[in-house]
Amino acid sequence: MSVETETLIQQADEAIIDTFDLFFLLTAGVLAVLYLYKDTLFGNNKKVVASQQSISNNQTLKPIVSPPKKNKNFLKRMKETDKNVILFYGSQTGTAEDYASRLAKEGQQRFGLNTMTVDIEDCDMTLLDKFPNDYLAFFLMATYGEGEPTDDAVDFWELINSESPEFSEGMSIEEKPLSSLRYVVFALGNKTYEHFNAVGRMVDNKLTEFGATRIGERGEGDDDGSLEEDFLGWKENMWKAVCEVMQVDQSKVETGGHIATYKITELETYDSNKVYYGEYSEHALMINGTRPTYDAKNPYPSPIVDSRDLFSPSLTDRNCVHMELDITGSGIYYETGDHVAVWPVNAEQNVERLLKILGLWEKRDTVVTVESTDPSASKKYPFPVPTTYATIFRHYLDIHALTSRQFIATLANYAPTEAGKSKLTTLGQDKEAYRIEVSDAYLTLSEVLESISPNGKPLDSIPLDLIIETLPKLQPRYYSISSSSKSTPTKIHITATVLTFNPTSAPHKTVYGLATNYLLQVHRKMRNIHHPEILPNYLYSGPRNKLYDEKNNTIKLPIHVRRNNFKLPKNLKTPVIMIGPGTGVAPFRGFVIERTLYKTQGEEVGDTILFFGCRRRDEDFLYESEFTKLFETLGESGKLITAFSREMANKVYVQHKLMENDSHIWNLIYNHGGYFYVCGDAKNMARDVNNALIQIAQSLGGMDENSATNYVKDLRSKGRYQEDVWS
Incomplete structure (x- = not known):
């Protein structure tokens, strides 16, 4: 090969190498650009879904403007x-x-x-x-x-x-x-x-x-x-x-007078599209085409697709509401055993009552802003503003709450008469007087103020910023989800007993639970049930009339889902023992539905034991016919054990039934690695069930009391003894 030929070959090789290098660099550059701008060019899954939804709805997709990141330093x-x-x-x-x-x-x-x-x-x-x-x-x-x-x-x-x-x-x-x-x-x-x-x-x-x-x-x-x-x-x-x-x-400390925490300004001009009438975030004010994320700060208005009263109205004056909420297309998902949060509103009677005693009734629809007087405050506004006086008391403050002793002591400074001041001072300082006259009577703020108002006149001397600062914010109420995400992934079921009681020192007064009575009245409105008793009524239409469809008589509830560690074992063959009297059975309904679903699909499912208790079989046996069918499907591996406390001379509760079945339960737990679940009342039932299991460990496990107690604690630490309880 001639030198000239070798030179030509070498030049050609170098050209190929240069071309390859250039190609490699260009490719790497393109890939880098694609990676850096992948969200802009391709969008993430949520953006794709949102785009498809917008296109299907013939809507123009609006760009998301991310809120400024909070300074965490x-x-x-x-x-x-x-x-x-x-x-x-x-x-x-x-x-x-x-x-x-x-x-x-x-x-x-x-x-x-x-x-x-x-x-x-x-x-x-x-x-x-x-x-x-x-x-x-x-x-x-x-x-x-x-x-x-x-x-x-x-x-x-x-x-x-x-x-x-x-x-x-x-x-x-x-x-x-x-x-x-x-x-x-x-x-x-x-x-x-x-x-x-x-x-x-x-x-x-x-x-x-x-x-x-x-x-x-x-x-x-x-x-x-x-x-x-x-x-x-x-x-x-x-x-x-x-x-x-x-x-x-x-020695030089001075109590001083009232220092305003919030500045309240009534607005004469404002953009009506930016006024909050009960919305919880700016996402709720945005026009169609935006892509909101529904969570604890922006609840989803979920349509109620079904509701019914689970108690027999002819046998009891108590109520237990079953509701089914549709979350299709919301982006919300849940797992069996999770909680759903329902955002209630205050009853209109209570809103009107407080507005009137504060002298704000005539100005209830006035648009105001409420802003912290401290420029360094982490929360500039206590709730979404601008809003109205009526909205503040309907959606943002818990006016249903019991008035605290410290708040009463503070209110004494603004009493219109010496007699009123003396009364509030006593209640604020004397714990026993406070217990009898306020706590045991469950007095709300409006009732306390009415008690010192001469001839029912409005008390406009009380600083409104003090009310806003002191009253707790209206919070969502949490319920154990009573459905299975495997069976109904787009529907969340709620099972809630309605709370009403007569205070010990005011037996002629009826106190209505805030959220459960809201659910009951929503159910009655959708079912056109008229009750003769004068009960709380609510603004069902919600902010900007978005929650109530009068034509179809359907209502939406603002909700979000909270994760819970109360979960079935991953291995379907693992036995589960569930203790759930009353509405404590709610999550176990989801558990049983899920285990039954797997059974019908040909899976091998371990023992599924449910202890349920209530007063009477014909009065408050929740989901009786449904449970009967579910356990028939489970066959020999399923067992429903009931305790009806008021059908016998001696009251029988779930812990008694647990002891009656001690050998079977101990075998499932000790020999087969079974999981033990308790849901319901923490103060009595859960404690008694825990003690019953300790007794079983002593009698059948041959343990002394200390060893049995430690054994049950070890079950808890391993996640095999789980509780979802409330007081």
Whole structure:
């Protein structure tokens, strides 16, 4: 081969290599562009679904404008606004948030502290290791369910329980990461649960473990007892300890007058399309074509496709409502055992009553804004604004709640007469007088104000911002879903007993449960059932008349789904024992439906045992005919065991039936790895069932009391003993 030929070949090879390099670089560049702009070019699954829906509905798809990300650097915010005390809260129902706000205001007004209140989920808690030693942090932590953190505290919970907390990274082993943190803690829970105040206690222990210093004693509130009294009794000594470490001269502390937390402005001009009439987020105000996400901050208006009263109206004056909600196309999904949250509204009688005693009835439709007077506040608005006075009391504040003793003491300053002031002062200071006249009579705010109003005249001297600041926010009510996601994935079933009672010190007064009576009246309206008794009535049409279709007489309920760890075992062959008297049977209806579905599909299903209890078979046996058919399908592997407490001279409950079947139950649990579930009343039933199982472990397992107790606790820790209970 000539030199010239070799040279030509070499040049050709180099050209091929250059071309390949160029092709490789171009390909890599295109792939990089495609990756960087994949969402814009292709869209994610949700965007594709939304586009298809919009096209099918002949709608123009509007672009989503993402809300600005929250600044989670709480230390930076504190420094910028000259704050030295921060109050973190983890709250499920709003109580911990309410207490945090009350402490923040008290710390500012009484002791001159510069306070700010924040939801713990809105903060980067890995910054705790940089907390200045002249600052102070409060932690107001509620416990939800079986020792679980509230939804907004999950990230913080995982952080402090991790083996190598993020906030300890980069620090020497000799130095504890939170040595500069000084903190106060108040735990909120319910003693009827086994893991009473588990979250608050764990937070306290972990912070101390990482070197932080607690100021004062840990506060603990019992929601089943007297949470408000626990809180009031704790905070006075707590403030003394705080004043000492924050160098507040208590001898110079002045209570001062009322300092407005919110500024209320009546609007003369406004965009009617941007006024909130009960909507919970700006997504609900958007025009068709947007793609909202439905969750706890933006509930889905779910159509009610079926409803019925499960009790026999001819045999009892009690009611239990079964409702079926359609979630088709909402993007919401649920799993069997989850909870559904229903967003209720206050009864119109109560809305009118409070508006009138406050002198706002004639201005009920006036459009207003309510804005925090503190520019550093984590929540600029207490609820969506602009809105109206009537909407505030109908949708955003819980005017149905019992009036707290501390609030009554504050209201004494605005009583129109000396007699009224004296009365409220006594009720605010005397715990026994408060219990008898307010708590036992279940007095709401409107009733307390009416009791001191001369001749029923409006009390327009009471600052409205004080009402807004003090009344709890109206929160959703949670129900165990009574359907199976495997059987009806686009329908959620609710089973709710309607609450009504006569207070001990006011027997002629009837108190109506807020959410359950709302469900009952919705059911009656859809079924055109007219009841002779004067009952609460509601604005069924909802904001902008979007919830009620008068032509078809159908109503929608605002809902969202909350995940729950109350779940069937993954192995279908695993035996399950379910204890669910009354509406405690709700999730087990879903469990049994699901196990039966698998059985009809040819799957091998383990023993399915349900203990159900109620008063009488012919009065309140929930889903009797349905359960009969389901257990017939399950065959020998299924068993329904009932206890009717009022059909015999000696009352029989589910725990008694459990003991009668002790050998079979023990065999399923001990020898076959069975799962044990309890749902319903936590205060009595769940405790009695737990004790019954301990007795079975003693008698059939040959254990002493201590070993049997530890065995049952071990079942809980392994997830084989699960509870979904309430007080």
